Amino acid sequence: MKNNHELPPSHFLTRMRAGEFLYGGEIEYSSILNLSVFEHQAAFMDQYVDIITIPDNPGSNIFLSNLAIAQQIRRVTKKDLILSVSCRDSNRLGLGSTLLTAYALGFPNVLLVTGDHPSLGPIPGSKPVFDLDSTHLLQACQEFNQSQTLFGQKFEIPAAVAESSDSMLGSFPHFITGAVFNVNSSRPDLELMKIKRKQKIGLDFIQTQIVFGVDRVISPLKSLQSLDLPTMVGITPMNNYSMARKVAEFLPGVTFPEVILKAYRYITMNEANYQARMDKFNAYNLEYYGPILQELKQKKLIQGIYFATIQYPEILPLMIKHLA
Numbered sequence: 001m002k003n004n005h006e007l008p009p010s011h012f013l014t015r016m017r018a019g020e021f022l023y024g025g026e027i028e029y030s031s032i033l034n035l036s037v038f039e040h041q042a043a044f045m046d047q048y049v050d051i052i053t054i055p056d057n058p059g060s061n062i063f064l065s066n067l068a069i070a071q072q073i074r075r076v077t078k079k080d081l082i083l084s085v086s087c088r089d090s091n092r093l094g095l096g097s098t099l100l101t102a103y104a105l106g107f108p109n110v111l112l113v114t115g116d117h118p119s120l121g122p123i124p125g126s127k128p129v130f131d132l133d134s135t136h137l138l139q140a141c142q143e144f145n146q147s148q149t150l151f152g153q154k155f156e157i158p159a160a161v162a163e164s165s166d167s168m169l170g171s172f173p174h175f176i177t178g179a180v181f182n183v184n185s186s187r188p189d190l191e192l193m194k195i196k197r198k199q200k201i202g203l204d205f206i207q208t209q210i211v212f213g214v215d216r217v218i219s220p221l222k223s224l225q226s227l228d229l230p231t232m233v234g235i236t237p238m239n240n241y242s243m244a245r246k247v248a249e250f251l252p253g254v255t256f257p258e259v260i261l262k263a264y265r266y267i268t269m270n271e272a273n274y275q276a277r278m279d280k281f282n283a284y285n286l287e288y289y290g291p292i293l294q295e296l297k298q299k300k301l302i303q304g305i306y307f308a309t310i311q312y313p314e315i316l317p318l319m320i321k322h323l324a
Contacts, residue, residue, distance in 0.1 A: 016230035024051035024306030042073035060121025088115025091131035232304035237285035
């Protein structure tokens with residue numbers, strides 16, 4: 001099933017399909033219960049990226065709703081926002097409510113994920129829902145796109161919205177749907193099979209899990225080329241050894257290569273001056289990730305890069321300038 005809805009020239013999918021290489025940044029969650037924290041993050045990223053992604057309780061942590069965050073950061077950025085929607089925490093009633101609210105608020109770009117199991121997070125006793133998986137959630141989005149129904153329930157779009165020239169969705173409901181592709185999987189054939197199945201349903205774009213090297217990901221990324229789906233690769237450069245070690249141990253799907261951890265540890269242990277230490281982290285990350293991203297970009301295996309940084313926003317302009 002294909003989407004036939006026309007998107008404006010400024011939309012990230014239109015630009016990527018036209019051959020433009022884009023950059024994205026991911027909102028970093030905070031335990032501070034103040035939405036202005038995210039507004040400051042978005043205002044900074046707005047200067048450098050084309051897309052801002054907002055996760056949904058990443059790592060099975062409890063955070064503020066990404067719908068509230070999206071509303072808040074819209075005050076400071078007009079860049080395309082992508083909201084993650086996880087199947088882990090809600091049944092189809094809750095997921096349907098989330099999707100409809102996102103649509104009504106003007107956030108049609110959704111990254112549909114099954115979600116990390118709660119046992120891997122800080123509240124392992126939490127019961128996972130998984131009423132749907134990401135494939136079934138994609139089917140629900142396409143049902144809404146095609147018939148204005150969600151799980152068989154009919155909805156109406158007010159005429160004022162449908163006729164508005166400011167409405168990106170035009171006169172017909174339209175979710176723009178993305179999926180995650182695990183380029184680090186030991187069974188890339190199965191990952192490709194999942195993506196192909198989703199493409200038949202109506203997938204629009206792909207974000208990969210975090211990558212750390214070229215050799216392992218080139219073959220899986222090449223396998224995606226025939227699908228003609230705009231693909232963004234993810235990276236997580238860091239400037240803190242302790243945080244990198246914690247991520248390597250506890251964050252599902254992310255395993256830092258030992259060479260990176262050794263380099264981060266060496267910088268941390270051997271440079272007492274804060275600014276000098278940050279300069280060395282910057283230099284190392286540019287040296288390590290730069291060639292990887294340049295090769296993927298030059299081979300046209302990706303149409304963009306997104307940065308999932310942790311307390312390290314200053315790497316965005318440095319890396320983007322380096323890649324240019």
